Amino acid sequence: MKKKVAIIGSGISGLSAASYLAKEGFEVHVFEKNSQPGGRARQFTTDNGYTFDMGPSWYWMPDIIDNFFKDFGYQASDFYSLVRLDPQFDIIFADGKLSLPDSYGDMKALFEQIEPGAGKQFERFMDSAKYKYEVGMQDFVTKPCLSWFEFLSLKIAKGALKLDLLTDYRSYVKKYFSNPMLVALMEFPVIFLGASPKDIPALYSLMNYGGYGLGTYYPLGGFYELVKAMKTVAEQQGVNFHFGHTAEKIITDGGSVTALRVNGVTMDFDAVVASADYHHTETLLDKQHRNYTEEYWEDRTFAPSCLIYYLGFTEKIPNLKHHNLFFGHDLDTHIDAIYKTKEWPEDPLFYACCPSKTDDMVAPKGHENVFLLLPLAIGIEDGEALREKYLGKMIEEMEKISGIKNLRSKIDYQRSYCVSDFTQDYNAYKGNAYGLANTLRQTAVLKPSIRNKKLDNLYYTGQLTVPGPGVPPSIISGKIVAKEINKNIPSRYEKVV
Template sequence: MKKVSIIGAGVGGLTTAIYLQKAGFDVTIYEKNDHPGGKMDLIEDSGFKFDTGPTIVMMPDVYEQPFKDTGVDYRDYFTMERVNPFMDVLTEGNKFELSSDLVDIARDFEAYGDGEMLGFLKYLTDIYGKYINAKNNFIYKSFRGPGDFYNLKTLWQAMRLRTFSTSFKAISKNIKNTNLQYLMSFQTLYIGISPFNGPSIYNIIPMIELIYGIWFIKGGMYEYAKAMAKRFEELGGQIRYESPVDEIVVKNDKTVAGLRIGQGFESADAVVANADFPYAMESLLGLPDQKKGKYGKAKVEKMDYAMSCFMLYLGIDRQYADLKLHTIKMAKDFEQNVHEIDTGTLPEDPSFYVYNPSSLDNSFAPSGQTSLYVLVPVANLKENDNWSDQMIEDYSEKVIEKVEKDLALTDLSQHIVVKHVFTPKTFASRYNSLYGTAFGLKPTLMQSNYFRPHNKDSRLKNLYFAGASVHPGAGVPIVITSGELAAKEVMRDFK
């Protein structure tokens, strides 16, 4: 039985592990923390629980796939339900109740004139075609070498994606009202890139929300991490928690021999790094810098990194009946807000997102109380690493005041009984994300598709990668896909 070692029990590592264990490999995951999930994490405190990372479930069929593909019914592991309308979005002076029902969408767009609904349908026709193209030719395909991309068919399909414009420009071509433009463009922040300079192909994200809907996992996202770990272990795999890997040990500059963990050495026939790719190249790969090939220190530091988040997890000793599961409040000047994030300025008037799972599920808080999650997109540590204790305190206060006022949550600040804060520094220390990004490498045009780090290392014959910073990218369903692609690369080499 071939031995595979995986570094990290994030969603990417767990997915790879499930597929490989099922295929007959002997798989062990080494995880630095004491529980699975990586950024799909949980805090429990005084009867409250908080999902700390992902909260919005898109593409539920992808969540089901690792269970289906290993011969079990996902419903025996976790429960999902559709949420519709799925999100309140507040722009300056307007409130939208976003829905994935075409009748509701028509009502919202036609309120601004039927030309806007026509614009929406044109956007949809264009982006759905691109989605099919991306799905069939790029997302579910692993790139190993130049021949996988530089061939006539793939280049032709890449041309057809016509992705050179920015997301915002592409939206504005068909939709003219600023509120509606904002409504259709903030979603690129889900993968940590600005709609004002990110490639237009990421306009796929609002389409997926509106066409396939948004779902909720009963008990919260962490239930999914637990379900994956359970499936892997019942297939016979092992997870070693509190086992931070120190080095990917390389033999003769060509082959990975195994992992160094503290004073110990664990040999392996293949290693899959789910730990953030740029961190793994910089801090784990046991090769002198000049032998790391394309991803030496200079290149890793020059790459573009996605934004991060300032997070508040608040236990509130009352309820707010009108606060839905997902609410987004957009900055008055959204473009300025995103520009500040990109250039490392802490936003004075930030956009923010609030998650209120207590509105659907009473397992999150003691009876009559509320578990609140507040996310403010901020710069990564490369752009701004000034997170002193005082700064954190001041910014928390400012954000709480803003949430209270903008969402009309009466006396919110006086009802906080539990408070936890994550800054970009937390993402760096807790998950080893380089520069504390929440979403890994930024998905610019030159860091997407073939140009994103591959699932198989180009020089070392038995080293593989799964996770947000490698192909196809960030976000839970896409990372699940990355995990599956990495597993297939291992199978291709060893079966």
């Protein structure tokens, strides 16, 4: 008879953990409070013909994503079609813009054109980034990080200096480049990690290889195609999904979890995996069984929340690419507003995604689908008036590059999403959007543990634990937890003789 595992939440890490556990012979039940899978990677459609991905939009590290499907005898192309973007994205500055081409040779030529000698420096930077990617994604991020002894391998010891663990990312980039546009271009990928480049280890230049080196892709139909594919894989392994089901209490006896109360009903389980917000999951436990105190969470450095606008426009917007980074103001000033003063930035930087440049399915013919994202401090006020004020600021910047006046009058669909929505929909701590920042003091063993230290069959997965925020890391996180459960808990009850 199979042992039963409950998974709280159907985000990327929950889908991953569910698939791997079911493959190993467990009876797996996924409980999701919302009406569809995906967590922050959900999708919605409108009555007037738009389809919006609600969260992730950068399809990077395609090898990591494809490895998930290979583990079940598939490849990503069995479920959806990927388009490789060229240019990968535009960065718009106050005095010009850069388009990052897809070709490595063209990237090198672009760097050389902007700063003599930078082409060779780009090659050196990317060679080092490739090494970090290969070591990091194979030897670092796949570890459960329950002990520092996990990292005592000959390969890691030999490569320790080349991994630049103790160098900050900004100093590292400036060893190679001095032109401010090139520095911004190379710093951009680590913004996904939720902290200033001054506070992130140079190890994470691996992100540059995972993006620039391996290419930027888009799955036709939207990023949600990945969620649907992962759900299909899970169901084929026998996973049971329960949508509109809210986990209300984790019930324990002695040093173990015995049951989960969902929608007022108590159900017995042999193990529980929390793919929901880590802090929220701990509130489902009695205080003596929690890994961390409220003071612990207050002392963490969280990645930002954000203001998102899902917009439909009645006409095409010139000079806008699929991915666009509006860096017309000072990056450090915006970062200070997130981490120091914790207020709305006066002169914000933001990201605009326009998937209708690539995909005819996401907007009515002749219309444009635009997703705007402005990083913010967690836990701040986000009333409608503030949201509208900052929409105005972002539209103004879009008008400058498009040449269209009164662009706001062209909007025929509008929806905002901000700090309080992340709290309501995902129980996100203070409305964070991207989990914990990947600072040195919050890396590896210093992240919240994947195992409950007082209950022997409660595990945690997702962006608040190892390996960290992002879609590929979340896929890996689910696999790590499944391996730990499979190692520590037999999938079947022993026969009674």
